[in-house]
Amino acid sequence: xxxxxxxxxxxxxxxxxxxxxxxxxxxxxxxxxxxxxxxxxxxxxxxxxxxxxxxxxxxxxxxxxxxxxxxxxxxxxxxxxxxxxxxxxxxxxxxxxxxxxxxxxxxxxxxxxxxxxxxxxxxxxxxxxxxxxxxxxxxxxxxxxxxxxxxxxxxxxxxxxxxxxxxxxxxxxxxxxxxxxxxxxxxxxxxxxxxxxxxxxxxxxxxxxxxxxxxxxxxxxxxxxxxxxxxxxxxxxxxxxxxxxxxxxxxxxxxxxxxxxxxxxxxxxxxxxxxxxxxxxxxxxxxxxxx
Numbered sequence: 001x002x003x004x005x006x007x008x009x010x011x012x013x014x015x016x017x018x019x020x021x022x023x024x025x026x027x028x029x030x031x032x033x034x035x036x037x038x039x040x041x042x043x044x045x046x047x048x049x050x051x052x053x054x055x056x057x058x059x060x061x062x063x064x065x066x067x068x069x070x071x072x073x074x075x076x077x078x079x080x081x082x083x084x085x086x087x088x089x090x091x092x093x094x095x096x097x098x099x100x101x102x103x104x105x106x107x108x109x110x111x112x113x114x115x116x117x118x119x120x121x122x123x124x125x126x127x128x129x130x131x132x133x134x135x136x137x138x139x140x141x142x143x144x145x146x147x148x149x150x151x152x153x154x155x156x157x158x159x160x161x162x163x164x165x166x167x168x169x170x171x172x173x174x175x176x177x178x179x180x181x182x183x184x185x186x187x188x189x190x191x192x193x194x195x196x197x198x199x200x201x202x203x204x205x206x207x208x209x210x211x212x213x214x215x216x217x218x219x220x221x222x223x224x225x226x227x228x229x230x231x232x233x234x235x236x237x238x239x240x241x242x243x244x245x246x247x248x249x250x251x252x253x254x255x256x257x258x259x260x261x262x263x264x265x266x267x268x269x270x271x272x273x274x275x276x277x278x279x280x281x282x283x284x285x286x287x288x289x290x291x
Contacts, residue, residue, distance in 0.1 A: 031228060034070060034151050038236050041066045045243060054247045055121045056133040062240060063140035070147035086150065092287045093146030096280055100142040101135060104276070107203040108134060116196045116256040121249040141237055145280040149229040153288060170220050174212030181205040195256045196268045204275045208282065215286035222285050229281035234274040241269055 045062040048054065071090075105128070111117050112129035124132035185201025188194035212219070219226050242265060244250055252266060260267040 030152050034148055035232060037066050037069050038232065042236065042239055045240070049243050049247050053121070054244070054249055055123055056119060056131065056244070056249050057123045059240060059244055059249060060133065060136055060140055063137070063144055063237075066236075067140060067144045067147055070144070070151050088291055089146070089150040089153065089284070089288060092284055092291075093143060093150065096146060096283050096287075097139045097142040099283075100276075100280065101138045103203075103207070103279075104138045105130075105135070107199055108138075111196060111199055111256075114195060114256065115253060116199075117250060117252055119250045121247075141233075141276065142280050144237075145229060145233040145277050146284050148233055149225050149281055149284050150288075152225045152228060171213055171216040174216040174219075175209045178205045178209030178212055182209070192256055194258055196252070197258055197271070200268060200272050200275060204279060207279060208275070211279075211282045211286060215282075215289065218286055218289040219282060222289055226281055226285050229285075230274065230278050233281070234277045237277065238265065238269060238273045241273060 041062055045059075048058075108117075108130050109128045119131050119134070122131040122133055126132070127135065181201045182205030185198045185203075185205060187198070189198030189202055191198075245252070252269065257266050257268050262270060
């Protein structure tokens, strides 16, 4: 065998192929780039919060900046999908953002009317019990999560077919779990100390359950984008929420929370941003996989 052939065979891992290796490297590169953008944005926000009094409107800049970066970054930098896939993704993201506003308006007005959440540094008028900035948050959070997933998306099929997934089993397990937390939420909803937690589980549980029933097996097949999207965006928006509370933009009253916290962050804060991000990412993944 020639020297050139030896070099080529060494570059291909056992059991793999060159095309698959390049694709994996490209995916990792995309992930590193988008995480770096979020880390940079978060670092700037932290410095700004230490310097001036933030308002809710100003906080939105730190959702918009990474969102615009992900939406407008040249495809060659991320080595991302063809233009047609991105256009389909853009359309789905915009549609999901509209649904997010409709859905979130109900539960957010309930907790604001109860006095669970209160905005202290709002510049715009209120619609119902919440300020306009909160409606903008629904949109910007959805756009950020959507463009994050789209930046990692890969529709290329592997040369070797993926192992079969237990389609029905995954759908049943996910659906039963989500509707179970809805039932738990209905019980928690009755008590002041668990009111906020109950609202979160009541509203989000059945929607996630419906999505799992539709495409739980698709989430498993696209689990990399699904899990990274939920994890990274949840951490980022939770960081924004923590800064907002620290800087006095809004407050979550202890009378309506369980008192359970992780590193000083309330359980309800962790769940609301994780589950709402999961709604967006799950919807986008299921829609992209079926188009």
